[in-house]
Amino acid sequence: MKVPVLVTGGAGYIGSHAVLALKDAGWPVAVIDNLTTGFKFAIPEGVPLYEGDIEDAALLARIFAEQGTQAIMHFAGSIIVPESVENPLKYYHNNTAKSRALIEAAVTAGVKHFIFSSTAATYGIPEVSPVTEDSPKVPINPYGMSKLMTETMLADTARAHPLNYCALRYFNVAGADPQARTGQSTAGATHLIKVAVEAALGKRSHVSVFGTDYATPDGTGVRDYIHVSDLAAAHVLALEGLIGQPERSLTMNCGYGKGFSVLEVLDAVDRVTNLKIERQMGPRRAGDPDSLISDNQRIKATVPWVPKYADLDTIVNHALAWERKLSEIRPEG
Numbered sequence: 350m351k352v353p354v355l356v357t358g359g360a361g362y363i364g365s366h367a368v369l370a371l372k373d374a375g376w377p378v379a380v381i382d383n384l385t386t387g388f389k390f391a392i393p394e395g396v397p398l399y400e401g402d403i404e405d406a407a408l409l410a411r412i413f414a415e416q417g418t419q420a421i422m423h424f425a426g427s428i429i430v431p432e433s434v435e436n437p438l439k440y441y442h443n444n445t446a447k448s449r450a451l452i453e454a455a456v457t458a459g460v461k462h463f464i465f466s467s468t469a470a471t472y473g474i475p476e477v478s479p480v481t482e483d484s485p486k487v488p489i490n491p492y493g494m495s496k497l498m499t500e501t502m503l504a505d506t507a508r509a510h511p512l513n514y515c516a517l518r519y520f521n522v523a524g525a526d527p528q529a530r531t532g533q534s535t536a537g538a539t540h541l542i543k544v545a546v547e548a549a550l551g552k553r554s555h556v557s558v559f560g561t562d563y564a565t566p567d568g569t570g571v572r573d574y575i576h577v578s579d580l581a582a583a584h585v586l587a588l589e590g591l592i593g594q595p596e597r598s599l600t601m602n603c604g605y606g607k608g609f610s611v612l613e614v615l616d617a618v619d620r621v622t623n624l625k626i627e628r629q630m631g632p633r634r635a636g637d638p639d640s641l642i643s644d645n646q647r648i649k650a651t652v653p654w655v656p657k658y659a660d661l662d663t664i665v666n667h668a669l670a671w672e673r674k675l676s677e678i679r680p681e682g
Contacts, residue, residue, distance in 0.1 A: 350592055352462070353377040355418045357403050357451065358425030359396075360387025363466065363522060363577055365531040367422050368396055370581035379416045381408070382425065390678060391531045404450035413458040420462035420588055421455055423448065426495075429539065430470065430636075433492035444495035449502055456510045462591040463503060463514040464584055469602070469641060471497040471518060478608075479644035482518070482600050489636045504598070513598045515587040520573035520604035520643045522580055524664040525671030532671030533577075541611060542574065542665060545618040546672045548626045556626055558611050560633030563640075569611035571640040573604035576658035576667070586652040601651060604643025605659045614661070621665045 354371055358364040359380030364387070371378040372393055379397040392398050397416070401408045403425050412418065426444040427433070433440040448465075455463060470493030471486045488494040503514040523542040525532030533543045547553045561568040583603050590599060609617075612628075619625055648654050658664060 351376045352419035352592065353379070353417045354420045354422060354588070355412060355416060356380050356422045356424065358382055358387060358423070358466075360384060360389060360391050360398070361424060362533045362535065363519075363580065364422070364424035365391035366526060366577045366581040367424065367584050369393060369526060369530060370578070370585050372396060374585055376585070377416070379412065379418070381412060386535055388534050391534065393530070402447070404447045406450065406454050409451065409454040410458060413454070413460065418458070418460055420464070420591070421451070421460055422464040422466075422584055422588070423451060424466045426466070428492065430490050430492045431634075433490050433495070437491035440491045440495045441498075444492070445498045448499040452502060452506055456506065456512060459511075461512060461595060462588060463512060464588055464591070465499060465503060465514060465516045467496045467500055467516040467518045468493060469518050469520045469604070469643065471500070474636065474638045475641070478638075478640045479606060479642045480602065481644040482602055482647055500600070507598050511595075513591050513595055515591055515599040515601065517580075517583060517587060517601055517603050519580060520575055520602070520641065522577050523574045524576040524578065524658065524667040526578060527658070527667055529667075529670045529674045532668065532675065534675055541572075541614055542618070542668050543672075545615055545626060546622075546665065546669045549618055549622040549624050549669065550672055550676070552672075554627065555629045556615060558615075558628055558630050560637060561630050562633070565610055565639055567610050567612050570637055571608040571610045571642065573606065573608050573642045574614070574661065574664060575604050576656070576664050579656040579658050582657075583648060583652070583654050586654050590652050599651060601648040602643040602645050603648065604645050605656060606643055606645045608640060608642040609661055617661045617665050621662055621669060
């Protein structure tokens with residue numbers, strides 16, 4: 350049963366891919382976004398956009414009534430880890446307090462299903478990798494803690510009200526829609542693959558490599574990169590799972606269960622573009638683990654998720670195609 354879905358932050362990177370996945374599969378979908386980091390051009394034609402904030406209870410009530418909303422996919426929030434350390438109250442406001450307001454509005458309106466965009470940052474620096482969902486949750490920055498607090502609010506709310514939820518803990522999201530309909534569009538983004546393709550296209554002079562002395566095969570940090578369209582597909586499957594078993598809530602890792610080092614990623618960009626990106630080696634950043642790889646057995650056992658784009662060169666190719674298209678959309682760079 351395809352119920353009407355409201356996507357918060359649907360004009361942003363991951364949210365816009367979720368909107369495409371829902372629309373492509375025939376779900377009724379609407380978007381709320383305050384457009385501080387999102388872009389109107391990322392929203393497909395025919396999808397209603399409500400420009401506003403998720404802590405605006407009156408606006409949410411109107412959207413729920415107009416759209417008949419029965420499910421929420423919640424992507425709205427702030428995501429830059431160093432900024433969260435410098436400005437923690439911004440993150441506890443945007444990611445935690447506003448999520449609380451959204452959850453309250455959902456309960457008031459009788460919305461039954463809630464998909465939450467969480468993060469592997471809830472694990473902090475795990476002692477063991479791959480990381481399972483039952484690994485200790487010890488965030489080392491306000492970003493991770495703000496997300497974990499929202500997970501806790503959802504769990505408590507689901508016990509008290511007729512609402513079930515799924516918290517999806519992302520690892521390193523990368524790539525872009527294979528048809529180049531949307532992608533990572535934020536200026537000054539810090540995602541490695543985004544930075545690397547910008548450098549390949551001359552938008553940056555180099556790529557900084559933070560730390561070359563990690564306990565990894567080549568000394569650089571290893572991460573689990575997941576294609577954003579595979580991630581979006583996981584959200585749709587998770588929603589189907591919530592609707593099919595309304596008494597059940599879920600928490601699942603989203604990753605491929607394998608990792609690539611920083612240097613392996615840069616080699617892939619060189620390979621795909623037939624160029625050589627300048628690399629500048631620097632010291633480690635505080636709090637970066639040697640390796641962060643998902644154990645994805647739970648999601649594979651719970652929903653019929655079969656990744657389509659679990660190939661590093663494919664991820665880079667799609668990111669590169671979007672970056673070129675973005676240059677046409679915003680020629681001023």
